[in-house]
Amino acid sequence: MSTVFFKKAERKNAKLRLALAGPTGSGKTLGALLLAKGIGGKIAVADTENSSAELYEDVVEFEHANIQPPYTPEKFIDAIQAAEKAGFDTLILDSITHEWSGVGGCLEIVDKLASTTFKGNSWGAWSQVTPRHRKFIDAMLQSSINIIVTMRSKMDTVQVDAGNGKKKVEKVGMKAEQRDGIEYEFTTVLDLTHDNYAVRTKDRTRIFSEPMLLSEQAGVLLKQWLNSGSANACINGNQFLELEALMQQAGIDIEKYCAKRGLNSLHDVQQQKFEETCAGIHSIIQRNQQAHQANEQQLHAENEARLENDYQAALKDIQNASHVNDLNRPADYFKGTKYEQQILNACQAKSDMEGWSA
Structure with a gap:
């Protein structure tokens, strides 16, 4: 073709x-x-x-x-x-x-x-x-x-x-x-x-x-x-490349976009609608970024809550355990987290009192 x-x-x-x-x-x-x-x-x-x-x-x-x-x-x-x-x-x-x-x-x-x-x-x-x-x-x-x-x-x-x-x-x-x-x-x-x-x-x-x-x-x-060009004139090559890149960034299906508007390709987008079209796609990209950021924040909050629960459970395990091997979660589970030192301190205290080490 x-x-x-x-x-x-x-x-x-x-x-x-x-x-x-x-x-x-x-x-x-x-x-x-x-x-x-x-x-x-x-x-x-x-x-x-x-x-x-x-x-x-x-x-x-x-x-x-x-x-x-x-x-x-x-x-x-x-x-x-x-x-x-x-x-x-x-x-x-x-x-x-x-x-x-x-x-x-x-x-x-x-x-x-x-x-x-x-x-x-x-x-x-x-x-x-x-x-x-x-x-x-x-x-x-x-x-x-x-x-x-x-x-x-x-x-x-x-x-x-x-x-x-x-x-x-x-x-x-x-x-x-x-x-x-x-x-x-x-x-x-x-x-x-x-x-x-x-x-x-x-x-x-x-x-x-x-x-x-x-x-x-x-x-x-x-x-x-x-400024005397035709109002119906189509976008130029550089504008086409810019529009194509924006649509790809926004996750827009270009083929479906053109079919819905009766366009053979993005080359047929009118010059007078170029700025408006780009502005609309920028809004989509911004909304996508905001949604992604909100999802990231929600996942972070959920992970923090789960880690807090695990920390509280680990403190109870340390308190009730008679040996380090009885712990449901080893101290290394919290390595690199904000609870790492607290867990090590709790294990050390247990060891000092009851003679076992983490």
Whole structure:
């Protein structure tokens, strides 16, 4: 039986994955902050640029973390996870160039591994570094919050027409300093010119069809696009995995759950019902945990009561016994319990008075 199902294409509500690339002074940091402000909610900035983002604290309200070298992929993953855990709506990674070519970044890690562990074999070094870089990319793509990244562009100069048949040299950003193909990972990639205009390299939102100065209003348009998915759209792959794991934890029969609701699989759960469904399952898990805890407490109380009865009976046995072998329960029965010492004391007292030992 085929596991492939086709259904009408419906765009879901999404989280932003946007990259800004440009040379020094092109307005990457400020542009990212203005877009995040327009999107709304709490903003976090993970700053590798010597706290340069804090220069704009009077323009946009945000919380700031200064990221220090070494700029390993794992450090950027930690920043993403910390922002998610803290409940931020948008995280700005300023900049991810450092993850690639910064101090302790991927290129430096490869050079170090190639010259030590792999004895000059850079291919062997890449076999270890590429999966680490991929985990960073996946952390961005799978994040539950909006992600905006900045990237430095390699500087170059070109001659442009200055009018009257004259030429002038202009500084431009030609290529983002990150791994080749990084642009494929984002919904929108904008190149910023030296005069702060954003020019689309890739834009699935269709908001940046013409060069523009980045603004809060552009962020508002992004928010509208992100929230314009179909109300009937189904959950995405990450939501499916989360829901499946919750149901397994709650002991819910997934096949019966789907059959009762007319679903082919959990993939058909509607996006708009995802949070409500997860909340309901969390309640079930909590009730199960409370019931388990109550059962554990009841069993503990019953065991304590039984042990108390056994202790009282043992004291009577010791009092009435004429020899240690007459005891219904040996002293070792209480070893490790709160009654161990009392039983040993009772046996010792009996021995002192009547001459037998435990």
